[in-house]
Amino acid sequence: MTRAESSGLRLNLTLALLIIVLAVISLMVGPAALSPREALVGLFGGDGAAAIIVRDIRLPRTLLAILIGATFGLAGAALQGLLRNPLAEPALFGAPQAASVGASFVIAYGLAGATSFAVPVAGIAGALVSIGGLVAIAGRRASLSVTLLAGLALASLAGAATALILNLAPTPYAALEIAFWLLGSLEDRSVDHLLIATPFFVASWLLLALNVQAFRALTLGEDAAASLGVDVGRTRLMVVIGVALGVGASVAVAGSIGFIGLVAPHLVRRAVGSDPARVCLPATLMGAVLLIAADIGVRLVPANPNATAVEIKLGVVTALIGVPFFLAMIFRERRLLDGAPS
Amino acid sequence: MTAKPKLDAAGVVVRLGDALIVDGAALDLRAGELTVLIGPNGAGKTTLMRALAGLIPAEGRIDIDGRSLSALTIRERARRIAYLPQGHVFHWPMPVADVVALGRYPHADAFSMPTDDDRHAVKKALAATGTETFANRPVTTLSGGERARVALARALACEAPILLADEPTVSLDPRHQLVVMELLARAAHDGGAVLAIGHDLALAARFADRIVIMDRGRLVADGKPRDVLTAERIASVFGVEAVMTDDAIGPHPILLRPL
Numbered sequence: 154m155t156r157a158e159s160s161g162l163r164l165n166l167t168l169a170l171l172i173i174v175l176a177v178i179s180l181m182v183g184p185a186a187l188s189p190r191e192a193l194v195g196l197f198g199g200d201g202a203a204a205i206i207v208r209d210i211r212l213p214r215t216l217l218a219i220l221i222g223a224t225f226g227l228a229g230a231a232l233q234g235l236l237r238n239p240l241a242e243p244a245l246f247g248a249p250q251a252a253s254v255g256a257s258f259v260i261a262y263g264l265a266g267a268t269s270f271a272v273p274v275a276g277i278a279g280a281l282v283s284i285g286g287l288v289a290i291a292g293r294r295a296s297l298s299v300t301l302l303a304g305l306a307l308a309s310l311a312g313a314a315t316a317l318i319l320n321l322a323p324t325p326y327a328a329l330e331i332a333f334w335l336l337g338s339l340e341d342r343s344v345d346h347l348l349i350a351t352p353f354f355v356a357s358w359l360l361l362a363l364n365v366q367a368f369r370a371l372t373l374g375e376d377a378a379a380s381l382g383v384d385v386g387r388t389r390l391m392v393v394i395g396v397a398l399g400v401g402a403s404v405a406v407a408g409s410i411g412f413i414g415l416v417a418p419h420l421v422r423r424a425v426g427s428d429p430a431r432v433c434l435p436a437t438l439m440g441a442v443l444l445i446a447a448d449i450g451v452r453l454v455p456a457n458p459n460a461t462a463v464e465i466k467l468g469v470v471t472a473l474i475g476v477p478f479f480l481a482m483i484f485r486e487r488r489l490l491d492g493a494p495s
Numbered sequence: 496m497t498a499k500p501k502l503d504a505a506g507v508v509v510r511l512g513d514a515l516i517v518d519g520a521a522l523d524l525r526a527g528e529l530t531v532l533i534g535p536n537g538a539g540k541t542t543l544m545r546a547l548a549g550l551i552p553a554e555g556r557i558d559i560d561g562r563s564l565s566a567l568t569i570r571e572r573a574r575r576i577a578y579l580p581q582g583h584v585f586h587w588p589m590p591v592a593d594v595v596a597l598g599r600y601p602h603a604d605a606f607s608m609p610t611d612d613d614r615h616a617v618k619k620a621l622a623a624t625g626t627e628t629f630a631n632r633p634v635t636t637l638s639g640g641e642r643a644r645v646a647l648a649r650a651l652a653c654e655a656p657i658l659l660a661d662e663p664t665v666s667l668d669p670r671h672q673l674v675v676m677e678l679l680a681r682a683a684h685d686g687g688a689v690l691a692i693g694h695d696l697a698l699a700a701r702f703a704d705r706i707v708i709m710d711r712g713r714l715v716a717d718g719k720p721r722d723v724l725t726a727e728r729i730a731s732v733f734g735v736e737a738v739m740t741d742d743a744i745g746p747h748p749i750l751l752r753p754l
Binding site: 237380 | 548570578580587590593603
């Protein structure tokens with residue numbers, strides 16, 4: 154085993170352990186605090202109040218945090234691998250915003266219940282348009298500035314479209330409901346949410362995992378990768394669809410949660426020698442760690458009891474942490490952004 | 496030179512949009528031969544090479560070992576043709592050894608571990624290019640000359656019978672230009688069919704077994720350096736006044752002034 158391989162293995166094991174520990178904490182934390190023992194007894198048996206709280210309220214939420222965080226971590230690593238660009242992230246490409254357009258349209262006009270498959274499907278369609286559009290615009294060279302500018306434009310367009318849907322919402326309650334849902338939260342999510350989103354997450358992971366080796370070859374650029382036997386067009390299509398499936402389904406059940414895809418790969422990249430293939434697994438695990446930690450965080454921060462929302466919104470927390478992080482990365486990559494092709 | 500060519504192309508036409516970039520090129524590449532393709536900027540050299548590598552669609556006939564290029568799977572093609580694009584691009588700061596190991600990509604399955612053959616080929620490519628001393632350094636921290644050698648090592652690690660190299664010596668200092676050309680010549684004399692695009696006529700004259708000259712989409716000359724590089728042709732193709740000297744080492748063009 155090379156040094157990068159053994160440090161990668163150690164990292165993956167540590168992150169997996171961390172997910173388990175955080176998951177147990179996540180089952181304990183909430184308005185009714187439980188001890189680790191109560192939480193585990195409630196999870197694996199028993200039929201008291203603790204069992205109901207753990208199994209019906211906190212378990213779906215915890216599992217969704219793991220699945221969504223992992224999906225965003227992998228989606229970020231995959232987009233970065235495809236575009237050879239450490240600043241690539243679904244939220245910067247307007248993907249969650251565009252998914253929100255699709256999903257909020259369905260919800261605002263009552264076309265379907267909030268836990269029907271129509272919501273993730275509409276979200277996926279929105280995400281597909283934005284990521285597909287971005288990859289098409291960024292094109293073969295995928296320069297940093299073109300990619301980010303196109304992402305900015307698509308995100309703005311999606312934001313405007315969502316605002317339009319809010320403006321035209323049939324009732325103010327519908328508008329308020331969508332506005333809060335858009336901020337991103339895992340509060341009060343049920344097993345139904347888990348069931349409608351999971352098939353799309355699994356499909357997303359499979360599509361992205363199949364292309365992991367291609368990301369490594371793409372470090373040489375698209376022509377060299379193609380000459381090595383990578384079907385670049387197919388890889389691009391599979392990544393676009395894979396990311397759209399994951400982001401669309403996430404947004405459909407949890408609203409807009411950003412920046413996990415940017416932060417997670419960055420935190421683990423050095424440990425695996427910057428290898429865009431080897432970064433994928435730890436980035437996936439790190440994404441789960443980050444989101445479950447953030448979701449524990451929103452439950453620990455006391456919110457104003459008179460406000461409409463009981464908790465700080467999860468999407469707000471990830472953006473508050475993610476955006477300064479992003480700015481710091483731009484600061485470091487300034488030289489690349491100053492016109493030099495990436 | 497009677498062996499069957501590794502790569503045999505005729506009537507190759509490439510259009511990009513409405514523009515005719517390559518206009519009926521015929522070219523064969525033989526094992527043991529270093530062919531250098533020269534021509535002015537915009538002559539279509541890179542486009543022709545990308546067509547020969549199967550990276551862009553082209554009309555005409557391109558055969559690899561007697562089989563049509565378009566009939567090969569992408570993987571079969573990758574094992575037969577190593578392609579070194581311009582610019583020596585490395586997007587991620589991966590260790591040099593891992594970059595060179597990418598040359599083994601066509602030989603591996605998606606999830607298979609490196610075999611002894613793979614390790615041997617990587618080691619050989621690192622040694623041949625003198626890059627083993629910095630095999631563990633991130634490739635993005637290297638100088639231009641070092642990066643060029645790593646890029647070449649990656650292409651050599653493919654161990655493909657055909658090697659296509661687009662401007663492998665560009666932006667290198669004189670010593671590294673010679674190092675890279677010697678490596679290409681050695682790859683050819685070890686049995687490879689090597690085609691390199693170049694701009695330095697003296698370098699081409701010094702190392703090429705064969706020179707092919709391209710001008711405005713057409714191949715206008717193909718032969719031994721001594722026969723192909725003449726003052727008249729340099730004037731008509733490159734618009735440069737030159738005198739040719741010739742000695743025991745070979746023909747040397749001396750470029751005087753633009754016409």
